Amino acid sequence: METIVGIDLGTTNSEISILEDGKPKVIDVEGDPIMPSCVGIDKTGKLIVGRTAKNQIISDPESTVLSIKRKMGEHVRVRLCNKEFSPEEISSFILLELKKHAEKYLGKKVEKAVITVPAYFDDRQRKATRDAGLLAGLDVVRIINEPTAASLAYDAGHPENHKLLVYDLGGGTFDVSLVVVENGVVEVKASHGDTKLGGDDFDQLFINHVIQDFKSRHGVDLNEDLRSRRRLLVSAEKAKRELSDHPFARMREEFMYKDLHLDIEISRTNYEEMIQPLLQKTLNCIQMC
Numbered sequence: 001m002e003t004i005v006g007i008d009l010g011t012t013n014s015e016i017s018i019l020e021d022g023k024p025k026v027i028d029v030e031g032d033p034i035m036p037s038c039v040g041i042d043k044t045g046k047l048i049v050g051r052t053a054k055n056q057i058i059s060d061p062e063s064t065v066l067s068i069k070r071k072m073g074e075h076v077r078v079r080l081c082n083k084e085f086s087p088e089e090i091s092s093f094i095l096l097e098l099k100k101h102a103e104k105y106l107g108k109k110v111e112k113a114v115i116t117v118p119a120y121f122d123d124r125q126r127k128a129t130r131d132a133g134l135l136a137g138l139d140v141v142r143i144i145n146e147p148t149a150a151s152l153a154y155d156a157g158h159p160e161n162h163k164l165l166v167y168d169l170g171g172g173t174f175d176v177s178l179v180v181v182e183n184g185v186v187e188v189k190a191s192h193g194d195t196k197l198g199g200d201d202f203d204q205l206f207i208n209h210v211i212q213d214f215k216s217r218h219g220v221d222l223n224e225d226l227r228s229r230r231r232l233l234v235s236a237e238k239a240k241r242e243l244s245d246h247p248f249a250r251m252r253e254e255f256m257y258k259d260l261h262l263d264i265e266i267s268r269t270n271y272e273e274m275i276q277p278l279l280q281k282t283l284n285c286i287q288m289c
Helices: 087-106 123-135 146-155 199-218 226-242 268-274 276-288
Strands: 004-008 013-020 023-026 039-041 047-049 078-080 083-085 112-117 139-145 162-169 174-182 185-194 248-257 260-267
Touching: 004 087, 004 146, 013 087, 039 078, 039 087, 047 087, 078 087, 083 087, 087 123, 112 123, 112 146, 123 139, 139 146, 146 162, 146 174, 146 185, 162 276, 174 276, 185 276, 199 226, 199 248, 199 260, 199 268, 199 276, 226 248, 260 268, 268 276
Parallel strands: 004 112, 112 139
Antiparallel strands: 004 013, 013 023, 039 047, 078 083, 162 174, 174 185, 248 260
């Protein structure tokens, strides 16, 4: 039987899976079921993808690219070290890395794939995703909307008919879909979303708050230094996750700028107030749907 892999090409993380003995199997990449959607060039000029690339976002931010999914379908060039690439090319490097690990697991070549995209991706963005697959040597046999894929996965363990509201807030995009499942057939009744709304924006609000606090204390704008911004991103992501389980989170970074240290505490209540406008955007999409 011909092997067709399933790929979630995400803004923050990506993953690849196969159907094994009738059940979906996510293939690990370096011991992890998900791989950071991060591409970089190391000190030797070698292209690096995934966890290795993400590990250098602080030490070498000019040679590392994050969140490329947000630029898919745009006529832009992305600078990586002293080279320029299209968003499709950067995405193809991510797909190639996933493909490589799938081939290693299966012991044979992988040539066909199904790739999921946000329901609110337009034709230009979908074509860009398909082009990225072609650049990675993959025949993209189908593009499936992410909410539809989620509904199919959910329905696998729920044989009864039902209606679903799929709320999909990813790293860079937001989708909401109203789905009806009847006799194993998934029908999307309505969709709405925002391809420029996701976890990146929640992180940026956190970062902006810290930058303003640091500027008021020290008179220095950390936004003007790329390395400082990348350090803030890593620290803000960590603090955001900590607020899921704790009422307070503290960000401490020594020598954030020259001899100045960063030390700030934020409460979950303050963070929830901060992100309220973004949450309201998702609620507006739900009402439209």
